[in-house]
Amino acid sequence: MAISSIFDCGELRRQFHSAGINPNFIPFIWKYVVQNPNCDWDDIPSLPSAAYPLLRSHFKPSTSSLHTVIDSSDNVTTKLLIKLQNGSFVEAVIMRYDTRLGKYGGKPRPGGPRSTLCISSQVGCKMGCKFCATGSMGFKSNLSSGEIVEQLVHASHFSQIRNVVFMGMGEPLNNYSALVEAIHIMQGSPFQLSPKKITVSTVGIIHAINKLQSDLPNLNLAVSLHAPVQDIRCQIMPAARAFPLEKLMDTLRTYQTNSGQKIFIEYIMLDEVNDEEQHAHQLGKLLETFQVVVNLIPFNPIGNLSYFKTSSEQKVARFQKILRGTYNIRTTVRKQMGQDISGACGQLVVNQPDKRSTGSAGLLTDIEDLHL
Template sequence: MATYRSVFDAAELRAQLNDAGINTKFMASIWKYVLQNPGCELGEIPDLPSSAYRLLRTKFKPFTSTVHSVFHSTDGVTTKLLIKLQNGAFVEAVIMTYDTRLGKYGGKPRLGGPRSTLCISSQVGCKMGCKFCATGTMGFKNNLTSGEIVEQLVHASLLTNIRNIVFMGMGEPLNNYTALVEAVRVMTGSPFQLSPKRITVSTVGIIHAINKLHSDLPGLNLAVSLHAPVQEIRCQIMPSARAFPLEKLMTALQTYQKNSQQKIFIEYIMLDGMNDEEQQAHQLGKLLETFQVLKSIQNQQ
């Protein structure tokens, strides 16, 4: 059975068009047509060079993944998409909807309205083995292609307008670095036009990838799963932390912040009796005192 590439796999589509002598300017118009006509055949896309149609028909598909099922939470706030890949594996993408008008800001009613954030997967399974993460129990299966990553956004966009993207689904995004970078560049280009400021990548702290992330994807938001203020406890919670010593990680984050001039989002899950003592709170404050950070702390019994 022939294996096709996703038409949203920018690197492959660009290479094939170049090899055929076809201007890559047509990529954006191909994507726009598929977005507007999700059930289309690639041969239906208008105004392409004649040589492009045979190439698209033999090498690519509008979608290499399908939405297997959709689950809505009882409160209507979240929608989970179970997506089946071409190789038969499944990944999840989750739409989180919220209303920015709720509550007040500065004592005044907040502006805005309903907005949706999409949580995207980057791998099938994960090799990081974090104790608090269900995906970590699966082990690593395979990386997603950049097209499979972008297709999650396309599938979700058919249900609602997506305003923000968070790479906090299945997998460690920075362990699939090339596909991540390519997918984000597609999302921030035409026709998607998402702002890098509305895209967040969450990582356990892959130091060598953090060191080049800002130059490859300037303006992107970085979130770090810290979860402990000392290396010993962090390794108990996140076995992969042994490869990324806390001292070296904090140095990499200092450099990232200096180069990007952006706040870093620090994630910390409080695990009963492991990292939730007063001593650790003081250690966390000391560790982060020189940083400009946003904090997310979740209690887990």
């Protein structure tokens, strides 16, 4: 029988209920484990006597281990290669920012240095997006809620994590129940992450988006749109055939009406595929009645796996100008981070580098602050 992660909340609650143990002890156990990652269960003080043999027989403080830590030359990005209990690997990426840089509404921004963690939800991915290295792996397995949360635990020993984005390996909404449970854990003690600091990115799994707002209210939703019309979307994102653009936009309209929140739109810039002026106008018309932030993402090369080229800075700037100037759509250009360690958007695919080092804080700003 596989031993569960202590952060597999559903299993832990079931075991405690069967043994008649008060579930109020669970946050206390989690806090102790986060502060003492190599602890033995007997080290935890003041638990009911029945809890100790139960924990020893059914749970581990962590079912995953940190295999490799590699820092980017940008000095602000760190990639964690994490080995799971079944021998598979996933990647998580820490990105450090300073929220004081730049201005918001013409005024200096509040805050200071903090970190965003990009988390994986699956080993591999079945979506098969042609510009994404993870898609080349195919789908291997879903992560448990505990394996998702353990990425945050590992990362918290390197940096204080303020934001979490589910933009790592996998399609989060294809692992829906584990995702929801993991986020509920992150919002409670000891992590205490605000739902406004958590972003879930999806290619547009319509039936799951319909449930998301009631299951995880106040969460940030990011949609990987990547094309303004269905035929281009299907060319670069084969899974889009199952989620027609017109139906997806209707779903997003309902989501926005019910939630009252902005929606983040992810748009990867592919030279001569989706980055021409006509595409900018098509995207603007598609989104002009929504409250959105469009995030233009420079394409990150993925070796021989791709047929695509990176759009020029001039094209990206022109695209942004059309969305902003003609359609009054808030539009950002994502800062490229971690390219040299294959930690940038679309580059996450398991490899096992030997380099190990420690990180240092840098000074950037990022889209997760734009919900303010």
